[in-house]
Amino acid sequence: MKIGIYGYGNLAKGVEAAAEYADDCSVVGIFTRRDPDTVKSLTGVNVYSANDILNFKNEIDVLVICGGSATDLPEMTPTLAENFSVVDSFDTHSNIPIHFANVDKKAKLAGKLALICAGWDPGMFSLMRTYASSILPNGRDYTFWGKGVSQGHSDAARRIEGVLDARQYTVPVQSAIDKVKNGEEPEFTARDKHTREVFVVAQEDADKARIEKEITEMPNYYSDYNTTVHFISAEEMKEKHSALPHGGTVIRSGKTGLNGENKHTVEFNLKLDSNPEFTGSVLLASARAVDRMYKRGRRGCITMLDIAPSDLSALSGEELRKCLL
Amino acid sequence: MKIGIYGYGNLAKGVEAAAEYADDCSVVGIFTRRDPDTVKSLTGVNVYSANDILNFKNEIDVLVICGGSATDLPEMTPTLAENFSVVDSFDTHSNIPIHFANVDKKAKLAGKLALICAGWDPGMFSLMRTYASSILPNGRDYTFWGKGVSQGHSDAARRIEGVLDARQYTVPVQSAIDKVKNGEEPEFTARDKHTREVFVVAQEDADKARIEKEITEMPNYYSDYNTTVHFISAEEMKEKHSALPHGGTVIRSGKTGLNGENKHTVEFNLKLDSNPEFTGSVLLASARAVDRMYKRGRRGCITMLDIAPSDLSALSGEELRKCLL
Numbered sequence: 001m002k003i004g005i006y007g008y009g010n011l012a013k014g015v016e017a018a019a020e021y022a023d024d025c026s027v028v029g030i031f032t033r034r035d036p037d038t039v040k041s042l043t044g045v046n047v048y049s050a051n052d053i054l055n056f057k058n059e060i061d062v063l064v065i066c067g068g069s070a071t072d073l074p075e076m077t078p079t080l081a082e083n084f085s086v087v088d089s090f091d092t093h094s095n096i097p098i099h100f101a102n103v104d105k106k107a108k109l110a111g112k113l114a115l116i117c118a119g120w121d122p123g124m125f126s127l128m129r130t131y132a133s134s135i136l137p138n139g140r141d142y143t144f145w146g147k148g149v150s151q152g153h154s155d156a157a158r159r160i161e162g163v164l165d166a167r168q169y170t171v172p173v174q175s176a177i178d179k180v181k182n183g184e185e186p187e188f189t190a191r192d193k194h195t196r197e198v199f200v201v202a203q204e205d206a207d208k209a210r211i212e213k214e215i216t217e218m219p220n221y222y223s224d225y226n227t228t229v230h231f232i233s234a235e236e237m238k239e240k241h242s243a244l245p246h247g248g249t250v251i252r253s254g255k256t257g258l259n260g261e262n263k264h265t266v267e268f269n270l271k272l273d274s275n276p277e278f279t280g281s282v283l284l285a286s287a288r289a290v291d292r293m294y295k296r297g298r299r300g301c302i303t304m305l306d307i308a309p310s311d312l313s314a315l316s317g318e319e320l321r322k323c324l325l
Numbered sequence: 326m327k328i329g330i331y332g333y334g335n336l337a338k339g340v341e342a343a344a345e346y347a348d349d350c351s352v353v354g355i356f357t358r359r360d361p362d363t364v365k366s367l368t369g370v371n372v373y374s375a376n377d378i379l380n381f382k383n384e385i386d387v388l389v390i391c392g393g394s395a396t397d398l399p400e401m402t403p404t405l406a407e408n409f410s411v412v413d414s415f416d417t418h419s420n421i422p423i424h425f426a427n428v429d430k431k432a433k434l435a436g437k438l439a440l441i442c443a444g445w446d447p448g449m450f451s452l453m454r455t456y457a458s459s460i461l462p463n464g465r466d467y468t469f470w471g472k473g474v475s476q477g478h479s480d481a482a483r484r485i486e487g488v489l490d491a492r493q494y495t496v497p498v499q500s501a502i503d504k505v506k507n508g509e510e511p512e513f514t515a516r517d518k519h520t521r522e523v524f525v526v527a528q529e530d531a532d533k534a535r536i537e538k539e540i541t542e543m544p545n546y547y548s549d550y551n552t553t554v555h556f557i558s559a560e561e562m563k564e565k566h567s568a569l570p571h572g573g574t575v576i577r578s579g580k581t582g583l584n585g586e587n588k589h590t591v592e593f594n595l596k597l598d599s600n601p602e603f604t605g606s607v608l609l610a611s612a613r614a615v616d617r618m619y620k621r622g623r624r625g626c627i628t629m630l631d632i633a634p635s636d637l638s639a640l641s642g643e644e645l646r647k648c649l650l
Contacts, residue, residue: 134638134639262602267592270592272590277587325447
């Protein structure tokens with residue numbers, strides 16, 4: 001399988017690193033919107049201008065698009081699907097139906113296959129919600145995120161006047177998780193499930209009380225949560241908060257038996273040192289499935305829910321049945 | 326979807342109960358090897374003789390075969406796949422390749438679709454091992470079972486002279502699980518991962534010391550584990566050990582980054598009050614996928630690794646993308 005990587009931020013580097021562990025995959029090139037002469041790849045893969053992507057139409061089996069969900073992917077994925085089979089990690093849950101429709105239309109017209117929303121949420125967590133609810137329809141599922149860095153919340157805090165740098169951790173409330181694991185099927189507000197912890201480097205003369213107030217009262221991002229703000233030095237930020245860990249938990253509890261007399265709990269946890277490297281690894285496995293499904297004749301837009309797990313694996317059906325089944 | 330249930334033990338009752346929660350499924354009949362006049366179904370579904378199954382060839386979309394893996398399924402599944410699309414829960418891991426080959430041959434000749442090894446292990450646990458190893462090829466996975474009742478080990482203890490009844494619990498060793506979750510990628514012997522706990526009702530005059538010795542030293546079943554034997558009364562057995570709980574954990578830890586510098590842990594847990602009812606629920610969702618895939622033209626033998634999760638769900642693609650993705 002020959003892949004191209006479109007964009008070259010943290011996620012793209014995660015895909016590039018993942019490809020090093022996949023014997024069945026080679027990276028044809030990295031395509032950047034910056035001047036390619038100013039970009040050096042991690043593994044020595046050639047870097048080209050994104051403007052030249054169409055020259056590689058016949059050399060790339062699957063193009064992995066590494067852009068942001070807010071403005072990049074809604075444009076990029078449908079456009080690139082006119083010439084390539086593609087994978088993206090679109091993660092704005094509420095806009096998935098419209099993104100799916102846009103990409104599906106272009107991919108079908110062009111006779112290409114496009115996988116959207118690959119990653120861990122949406123992605124692996126979606127798979128778990130689907131499996132668990134298919135098996136236990138009489139039940140309820142819960143998703144908890146963290147402890148991990150939310151880039152969106154970090155950015156929001158960084159835009160406040162007097163803030164030089166900020167890093168936000170989403171933290172699940174353990175007592176809430178325990179209630180769910182106990183099969184209680186509780187009702188939660190946003191505040192019940194997660195707390196937010198923000199580390200801030202402020203300008204020397206900044207009014208810290210005002211910054212703290214502006215963060216904790218910020219609508220959509222912070223006001224619905226119990227938020228703690230810590231002011232730290234630039235050195236401490238660099239030393240202790242440079243990594244991008246994340247993770248979370250999906251739990252479904254459900255009942256079976258004619259009178260619902262038996263309880264069952266299905267739980268899936270991820271603990272990730274590097275969100276972009278794990279997500280990049282999901283994108284690479286997903287590209288493998290897209291390559292295979294395209295070659296079998298599948299066209300249009302799909303998600304990870306439409307992929308048979310065996311298509312993600314480098315192992316053959318025989319090997320999977322012998323070793324992993 | 327119209328299903329038939331072949332066999333009528335605990336697992337079959339689990340399938341029957343699961344069908345009550347599935348609006349898209351009706352049970353055409355239960356097919357028993359016993360005299361059907363002596364068998365009463367839980368939900369009032371008609372009970373027929375297994376000998377009459379061929380009369381229902383045109384009325385059943387998928388036949389769910391509920392037999393034992395040791396002698397029933399190796400015979401039943403290939404034979405029934407000559408006339409029906411089928412689902413079974415074959416779980417003798419080492420014999421999967423031969424069972425697959427036998428069933429695949431018959432199903433292909435007959436133009437039917439057969440799903441083998443549905444359940445939780447093999448089944449859901451196999452899916453998790455496959456997803457996790459596809460995403461994190463540079464890693465290692467571990468499966469722990471329990472705490473739960475192993476019917477095979479209970480039966481083995483029951484065959485000892487002087488034993489009236491026995492119930493065996495497989496118990497995972499928590500410190501071993503913790504090491505794996507910590508990403509240590511340890512090497513384990515069988516003894517390191519699980520202990521076994523056996524509750525025995527002995528004949529009044531039986532030599533308990535001999536029974537305990539015969540259990541703990543029994544090759545294949547007990548001698549490789551630290552086993553504890555408790556002698557209890559028939560009343561206590563009935564009161565405290567009548568249920569069939571089970572569950573377990575699949576964990577994969579793996580590394581990403583050019584130098585393997587970032588660790589990730591993927592963990593999946595099941596905690597089941599009733600092993601047969603949960604397994605029956607997996608079989609029912611699997612039957613839904615078989616029905617759909619058969620109607621799309623798929624033939625031969627498959628496993629859960631070959632099923633896209635969306636095919637297991639009663640929800641439409643649009644609903645899944647909107648609500649669960």
